[in-house]
Amino acid sequence: MILDNLNQQELEVATKWLDFTVESFITNIRKLRIRQTGALMASFRKQVIGAATGRLQLQLSYALYGKFVDMGVGRGMGQGVRKGDDGYDRIRNSRGQLKRRERKAKKWYSREIAYQTKRLAELMSELHGTLLISAVSEALPADDLQVNF
Template sequence: MAEKTNVQIARSWAAVTFKKWRAEIKRLKIGKTGTLNSSFQAFVTAESGGDLTKIKMLYAYYGKFVDMGVGRGKKLGSGNSRLVNKLLGTKPRKEKVWYSKIIAKEVYILAQIIQENAGNKSVSVLDKITGTVRLEM
């Protein structure tokens, strides 16, 4: 089995994460145009700024507000008062958490995969060493 690089792992991970986001967006019935779904992009860079691998994930900016349940004048933490909504003739906004729960889990999974991959590479290197190793002090 060929060993995967961190860049290959990161690209595969981003594709799986996007698939999960799309499923959650569909389940929560977010959007009508598909703009959020089609806005997902991932850029993976190796050895960027001292990082082993850097992953930049982009999506339409308004998706952030849907996740938090804010927008159209509704501020974060302002509550959904029935009386205020009735007086203003507005409907309460409900957060539709499509991003934050999934990304928290997926980042943890990515860390585990990269850790396991590094461990496998170390074992592979040790398996290839033959003969005697001599340390002199």
């Protein structure tokens, strides 16, 4: 019974953690004014998977270009655009440098996931500690216990 209760509470904590984490990501994306935020924000998918061994697995996915925005890297032009094409001259000058400002890393993901992962570990350890204490207290006898030294 305690094991079933533990699994149910773990599932609940994991689900709430995923919801809160995605909301934090979306808040960071809006705060940093990342372009195409609608597509990136709509790309979030989250899932809690309960394995047969009792281990809980969390799955969080989003659009790949969000990672590049976080790192501040990328070519700055669409797929398939080559030197000499119409789109190339619109984006880059004759030396191949971008006409607009250089890219900067917009840390919407890396800092937040590090913090949220640590927080999930704290929540799970607190949950296991609370359930352990309740299991021990239920196993103790109901009468007063005297210890003489």
